[in-house]
Amino acid sequence: MAAYQRFSVLMFVVLVANVNRFVLGEQQPRYSVTETDDRITVVTPHLELAIQKRGYVSGIAAQSFVDRKTGFRDAGFGLDIVDWLMEPGSDESYRNTLPPDLVYQFNNLYHGQIPKRSIEGPQICTKAGELHPRVVRGKDFVAIQQEFQYYLAAPGKNAGSLWRQWIVIPCDTRYVFTMDSVETVNNSPALFLRIDMPGHIRHKNGDTFDLIYLSYFGFIPAKEFFEDFPPDARFRYFRGEQPLPDRFIRAYRLRDPETGAQGPWLAGMTLDPAVVYDAWCHQRGYVCMIEEIGGYPIKAGQTFSAAFIVGYFDTIGEMIMTYDRYAGARAIEVDESVPQWRLMPTQ
Incomplete structure (x- = not known):
């Protein structure tokens, strides 16, 4: 076969292959995943974020969540x-027997006058040290799973409950979906998991x-957070003391610290x-946005969970429309064999 004929055949094969890829919808992923020993970085058309493997772990790493x-x-x-x-409850009667990471002080500006006690630890974010996230790559999403087994327990309790977290990052949204779940090894009248949701706010x-929005309270200007105050002084939500809100949204409107934009x-x-x-929004050197999920009777071997949306919105109306589209979900299920994911009503 002449050289020009071989070239023509080759070009025809390449052209057909490219046409087939276009017709069948085959294309390069619209996201990138970069992994190092310390973190996983994901970039989509709308977001950039990182998951820390070492140091201060769990959730999305500080200052890494970028609205593109x-x-x-x-x-x-x-x-x-x-x-x-x-x-x-309180750990006062047995506090001197506890590992330091399980001691829970109250009657102070940090925790207010709210008696609570740690059942299992340590605090994951500061003491786990290292997690081993798994990455699931889908056609139009990335999902990352993290988990940790608690190894400290209060007297009369067992250690070994398993925390799991999914972070699902779609390509087409300015927000992600997350889930925290706990498979407990203890019986409890009201076991709950403490998290930051969406996260604390560092500011001067x-x-x-310039503004905080709590769906169960309303709008709060930044000036309310210029001085420290305890969580039970203002802006606290506690189940049973306030009516159950139609939506549970906590948000803050960002501003550029240099320009004020x-x-x-x-x-x-x-x-x-x-x-x-329970959910706090108070000032303790920064705006503290603690949220506690669960708080219902549970038996060893059972699991409880909550599902969240975390991300960027231009208006409160946009938040509400998005919330209502997914309202009622408590869990995320990821099928790695397909792969695909979905929100679930209960866990």
Whole structure:
């Protein structure tokens, strides 16, 4: 065969292959995943974020969550960050027997006058040290799973409950879906998991945000957070003391600390309000956005969970529309064989 004929045949094969890829919808993923020993970085058309493997772990790493539309990023210590397993009550009668990481002091500015006790630890974010996230790559999403088995327990309790977290990052949204679940090894009248949702806000007299929105309270200007106050003084939600809200949304509107320019809202939405046990929004050197999920009777071997949306929105109305589309979910299920994922109503 002449050289020009071989070239013509080759070009025809390449052209047909490219046409077939176009017709069948085959294309390169619209996201990138970069993994090092310390972190996993994901970039989509709308977001950039990192998952820390070592050091301060769980959730989305501090200052890594970037809205590519506006260039703004989170203003705190991370998003959907995870702490201890806890119960109502006090550890005062046995505090001197506890490992330091399980001691829970109250009657102070940090925790207010709210008696609670740590059941299992340590605090994951500061003491786990290292996690081993798994990455699932889908056609139009990336999902990352993290887990940790608690190894400290209070007297009369067992250690070994398993925390799992999914972070699902779609290509076509400015928000992600997350889930925290606990498979417990203890019986409890009201076991709950403490997390940061969406996350704390670092600021100097409101230089990084100008407004907070709590769906169960309303709008709060930044000036309310110029001085420290305990969590039970203002803006606290506690299940049973307030009516159950239709939606559970906590958000802050970002601002550029150098120019004062207004940015988007960064919101954390708990998709089933009934799963929220307690939620704080107070000042303790930074705006503390602690949320506790669970708080119902549970038996060893059972699991409880909550599902969230964490991300950027231009308006409260946009948040509400998104919330209502997914309302009621408590869990995320990821099928790695396909792969695909879905929200689940219960866990």
